[in-house]
Amino acid sequence: MSAFLSTLKAVLWSFLGIRKNSEYQNDLQKLNPVHIVITAIVLVMLMIAGLIGLVNFVVSK
Numbered sequence: 001m002s003a004f005l006s007t008l009k010a011v012l013w014s015f016l017g018i019r020k021n022s023e024y025q026n027d028l029q030k031l032n033p034v035h036i037v038i039t040a041i042v043l044v045m046l047m048i049a050g051l052i053g054l055v056n057f058v059v060s061k
Contacts (some may be wrong), residue, residue: 007031011039 010027013019 003031003035007035007039011036011043014040015043 006027010019010031013023
């Protein structure tokens with residue numbers, strides 16, 4: 001569970017573009033790149049679905 005939370009944290013920080021170089025280097029050694037890619041794809045799909053839902057909500061009024 002800890003590895004999943006670390007991966008999620010790294011991906012969310014990368015979405016913002018804010019990350020210390022030392023933490024980035026630590027992530028490179030500890031995290032699995034496949035897990036990072038899968039997590040990023042899922043989060044992007046959730047973000048797109050949220051934006052589509054928001055637009056549909058605003059347009060329907």
